[in-house]
Amino acid sequence: xxxxxxxxxxxxxxxxxxxxxxxxxxxxxxxxxxxxxxxxxxxxxxxxxxxxxxxxxxxxxxxxxxxxxxxxxxxxxxxxxxxxxxxxxxxxxxxxxxxxxxxxxxxxxxxxxxxxxxxxxxxxxxxxxxxxxxxxxxxxxxxxxxxxxxxxxxxxxxxxxxxxxxxxxxxxxxxxxxxxxxxxxxxxxxxxxxxxxxxxxxxxxxxxxxxxxxxxxxxxxxxxxxxxxxxxxxxxxxxxxxxxxxxxxxxxxxxxxxxxxxxxxxxxxxxxxxxxxxxxxxxxxxxxxxxxxxxxxxxxxxxxxxxxxxxxxxxxxxxxxxxxxxxxxxxxxxxxxxxxxxxxxxxxxxxxx
Ligand code: FE2
Numbered sequence: 001x002x003x004x005x006x007x008x009x010x011x012x013x014x015x016x017x018x019x020x021x022x023x024x025x026x027x028x029x030x031x032x033x034x035x036x037x038x039x040x041x042x043x044x045x046x047x048x049x050x051x052x053x054x055x056x057x058x059x060x061x062x063x064x065x066x067x068x069x070x071x072x073x074x075x076x077x078x079x080x081x082x083x084x085x086x087x088x089x090x091x092x093x094x095x096x097x098x099x100x101x102x103x104x105x106x107x108x109x110x111x112x113x114x115x116x117x118x119x120x121x122x123x124x125x126x127x128x129x130x131x132x133x134x135x136x137x138x139x140x141x142x143x144x145x146x147x148x149x150x151x152x153x154x155x156x157x158x159x160x161x162x163x164x165x166x167x168x169x170x171x172x173x174x175x176x177x178x179x180x181x182x183x184x185x186x187x188x189x190x191x192x193x194x195x196x197x198x199x200x201x202x203x204x205x206x207x208x209x210x211x212x213x214x215x216x217x218x219x220x221x222x223x224x225x226x227x228x229x230x231x232x233x234x235x236x237x238x239x240x241x242x243x244x245x246x247x248x249x250x251x252x253x254x255x256x257x258x259x260x261x262x263x264x265x266x267x268x269x270x271x272x273x274x275x276x277x278x279x280x281x282x283x284x285x286x287x288x289x290x291x292x293x294x295x296x297x298x299x300x301x302x303x304x305x306x307x308x309x310x311x312x313x314x315x316x317x318x319x320x321x322x323x324x325x326x327x328x329x330x331x332x333x334x335x336x337x338x339x340x341x342x343x344x345x346x347x348x349x350x351x352x353x
Pocket of ligand 1: 231
């Protein structure tokens with residue numbers, strides 16, 4: 001998630017430290033001396049102030065204090081690798097199945113068999129009992145209504161059609177958001193068709209890939225792009241913008257939900273699991289089960305204008321609701337993870353910079 005906040009604060013019993021600021025947090029790393037202490041060491045790539053309120057709620061309900069390290073996804077992975085068996089991490093929270101799978105493939109999670117998680121989360125949100133999706137976001141198509149008709153973009157495949165020549169804007173193909181979408185296409189359609197699709201999109205690009213999803217949406221607003229791929233929460237953030245001009249421009253955009261007659265729109269997650277060498281595994285289990293509870297699910301989803309991953313939990317977010325109802329792809333996040341390597345090879349082969 002590109003969203004960052006400088007809002008580091010101490011909130012009730014919650015201690016937030018940044019990765020760069022403090023080499024070793026006092027008491028952190030020695031916690032394993034007190035087996036199953038009333039503490040939980042959380043490594044999180046989520047950066048929302050409201051998450052801290054949620055964690056404080058967990059502390060007040062359980063008496064378990066949360067020591068949090070916030071950093072970018074890559075920095076967390078690097079830190080865990082360098083810490084190895086000495087890592088004090090109990091729970092790891094990351095953004096996008098691509099990165100969660102990377103953490104799995106590097107052996108950073110340990111299995112967690114939890115009836116509570118099995119009950120709360122649909123099967124596709126549980127990756128081999130190693131990591132779990134806790135919020136979901138859709139990868140949708142934003143378009144310029146003056147240049148593109150809705151019937152031209154019914155599917156992701158349409159982005160690769162010759163009629164879209166010079167119209168498509170997308171971020172770098174090697175970014176996790178693109179890799180995960182492509183990985184889902186590999187899962188559904190097989191590698192050769194996924195490669196043909198990626199090649200077709202590259203041939204249709206309006207400009208060489210640059211910037212994040214918000215930049216792609218702005219490209220449509222400025223007229224440089226006819227269509228763009230973006231995660232839903234970026235669009236919703238613009239629809240809720242405090243800048244009236246940005247809000248008005250966002251309201252004029254066309255929004256398409258691809259693959260509604262077939263596999264459904266690609267959904268990704270933010271999520272996490274229990275760290276491999278967790279010194280407080282019982283606390284980690286309680287925390288992960290808490291994240292799947294209805295109260296936490298609504299909280300996590302609202303923080304970033306996402307949908308809950310848990311079954312039977314809804315959120316009241318008017319800007320999100322305005323996007324309408326849609327059919328989500330229910331392919332498993334584990335399969336999206338499994339196809340990452342193939343997706344990355346395809347991106348290289350087709351030259352999607
Ligand atoms: Fe993001």
